[in-house]
Amino acid sequence: MLKDKVAVITGGTRGIGKEIARVYASNGAKVVINYVSERSAEDAEKLVAQIQEAGGIACSFRADISNFEQAKTLMDFAKDEYGGIDILVNNAGITKDMLLLRMTEDEFDKVISVNLKGVFNSTKNALRTMLKSGGSIINMTSVVGITGNAGQANYAASKAGVIGFTKSIAREYAGKNIRVNAIAPGFIETDMTNVLSDNTKEGILDSVPMKRLGTPEEVANVALFLASNLSNYVTGEVIKVDGGMAM
Numbered sequence: 001m002l003k004d005k006v007a008v009i010t011g012g013t014r015g016i017g018k019e020i021a022r023v024y025a026s027n028g029a030k031v032v033i034n035y036v037s038e039r040s041a042e043d044a045e046k047l048v049a050q051i052q053e054a055g056g057i058a059c060s061f062r063a064d065i066s067n068f069e070q071a072k073t074l075m076d077f078a079k080d081e082y083g084g085i086d087i088l089v090n091n092a093g094i095t096k097d098m099l100l101l102r103m104t105e106d107e108f109d110k111v112i113s114v115n116l117k118g119v120f121n122s123t124k125n126a127l128r129t130m131l132k133s134g135g136s137i138i139n140m141t142s143v144v145g146i147t148g149n150a151g152q153a154n155y156a157a158s159k160a161g162v163i164g165f166t167k168s169i170a171r172e173y174a175g176k177n178i179r180v181n182a183i184a185p186g187f188i189e190t191d192m193t194n195v196l197s198d199n200t201k202e203g204i205l206d207s208v209p210m211k212r213l214g215t216p217e218e219v220a221n222v223a224l225f226l227a228s229n230l231s232n233y234v235t236g237e238v239i240k241v242d243g244g245m246a247m
């Protein structure tokens, strides 16, 4: 479905991003897997090796996407390595949960700078090369960007910002054959949710009609649809993958 397309996936070493990298590569894309921390370098290499062993094409690149210049080096690397960028998945994200009274300015700034400014940094640096032949941009937001969530004012604000950004860029570049969509996952089983207590998890599951967590693969399949020609007339859309949580 993605034969010979070049895809950059930010935050591609773990959780949802890792699964998107696998699914894209197995559908023929050349995949650039981004990550930020030194401790993920080995995981990135392992993932690249796994993809290559399965006959796919992939490489990894360390860059902090909250830094404009580093986001630029990531996109320049992808262009040099594979000749352009057709698909950008803005997936990297962090949480620093706290009730507002106790939330520090740094906790607010850090989440906004990775989750929202990072999407600006990566998109702006990838866009020019996409203008040549069109492309698909997929931004990872969250259902809490739509509903809000106590204890996540910073995170929910960043994800609501991503939705506004998605729709604005979709309008700006629709005429250039660049589609821009967002995925809003609900409660997905990854490192991000593994840190939650069993009590918190049970509380969240009460609000999920399907009564289970989602898997990274279930989000990756929607990311495959949005990257492929199957969604050629879909832009500016936010697709929830949440077991009915926020309907």
Ligand code: NAP
Binding pocket: 010, 011, 012, 013, 014, 015, 016, 017, 034, 035, 036, 037, 038, 040, 063, 064, 065, 066, 090, 091, 092, 093, 094, 114, 118, 140, 141, 142, 143, 184, 185, 186, 187, 188, 189, 190, 191, 192, 193
């Ligand atoms: P995760 O398992 O915590 O993985 C996060 C990824 O983002 C890692 O690869 C990490 O790299 C990377 N990253 C973090 N900061 C970065 C930065 N400054 N520059 C580049 N990469 C950075 O997360 P996840 O649960 O798969 O979530 C993926 C996306 O889905 C996020 O945007 C998240 O907000 C969203 N989401 C998740 C859920 C859920 O239930 N899991 C629900 C709704 C939305 P390192 O490995 O180097 O740290």
